[in-house]
Amino acid sequence: MLGKLLKYEAKAGAKPLCAVYAGMAGVFLIGLLARELHVVQIQVTTAFLLIAGGVAAVVMAVVMAILRYHRGLFGAEGYLTQTLPVSKGKLILAKLTAAYAWTAVSILAAVLAAAGVMYLFRMDFAGIAGALIDLGMGTLLLVALPMFAIQLLAFFGELYFAITLANTRPFLRSNAAFSFVFYLAANFAVGLLELVGMLVIPLGLHIGETGVYLTAETMLGSLLEWTSFGVPARGFTIGIGSGVVDLAVGIGLLLAARWLLLHKTSVK
Numbered sequence: 001m002l003g004k005l006l007k008y009e010a011k012a013g014a015k016p017l018c019a020v021y022a023g024m025a026g027v028f029l030i031g032l033l034a035r036e037l038h039v040v041q042i043q044v045t046t047a048f049l050l051i052a053g054g055v056a057a058v059v060m061a062v063v064m065a066i067l068r069y070h071r072g073l074f075g076a077e078g079y080l081t082q083t084l085p086v087s088k089g090k091l092i093l094a095k096l097t098a099a100y101a102w103t104a105v106s107i108l109a110a111v112l113a114a115a116g117v118m119y120l121f122r123m124d125f126a127g128i129a130g131a132l133i134d135l136g137m138g139t140l141l142l143v144a145l146p147m148f149a150i151q152l153l154a155f156f157g158e159l160y161f162a163i164t165l166a167n168t169r170p171f172l173r174s175n176a177a178f179s180f181v182f183y184l185a186a187n188f189a190v191g192l193l194e195l196v197g198m199l200v201i202p203l204g205l206h207i208g209e210t211g212v213y214l215t216a217e218t219m220l221g222s223l224l225e226w227t228s229f230g231v232p233a234r235g236f237t238i239g240i241g242s243g244v245v246d247l248a249v250g251i252g253l254l255l256a257a258r259w260l261l262l263h264k265t266s267v268k
Helices: 002-037 040-073 078-082 088-120 125-134 137-166 169-200 219-229 242-263
Strands: 204-208 211-215 236-239
Touching (some): 040 088, 040 137, 088 137, 088 242, 137 169, 137 204, 137 242, 169 219, 169 236, 169 242, 219 236
Antiparallel strands (some): 204 236
16 A cells, blocks of 8 residues: 555656656757857856756755645545555655655756756866865765755654644644744754754764864864864864754654644544
8 A cells, every 4th residue: 555655646746847857858958959059148048947947846846745745634635545544654654755755856856957057068067076076075975965865854854743733623724824833833943953963962074184084073072172272273073963863853753743643633
């Protein structure tokens, strides 16, 4: 049943998002033609459209995630979905997996759009990438990618928890407004926890003359050293303990959403 749910959720987001991806590909081809024909105005226009398309793809993926969760559990499809012979946890997992996948693909499309703009203007993409790697950006990227994936989990946890809480009986009449309020509150609370985790959890990236590497130091200790002795000769530590917080918060909020869905929510 989980496989069928995943397939259904994937199809639900396919049409609008694939249309955006296809449009971006078409714009890129027009830009290539304009470059070969030396039509600068069209070349510049296609570059702007590519960037706009990348941003639109990411925004649309997030909007689709919100709409699919609300519509599938509390909206037009709510009665049917919640009477399926499948656990509430699997319902949430199916929607989370589809949202994760489409958001990741949309972000990749946005990155490719930026690379496409560089290609249209014959920028040395390989040279720029090599220079960034020489500066230690390769290590930062290897850490940033899983950190972003974990942060995305916390983001969807906040969204799903807020929407689910807003569809409990006390808030059902104005569930859309309460969803927004609850999301802002959850996001603010998680932001504070992330800040604490970044400062005090002994996990960070040390940036110094010898390069960039993982360390068990805290960012707070590095900041205290910085303020006490000026710029430390051995470098500075950027805390990444917020990733630990995001992972715990994301899982916790999704479990809370599951509990609410099981015991407290109502289909409007």
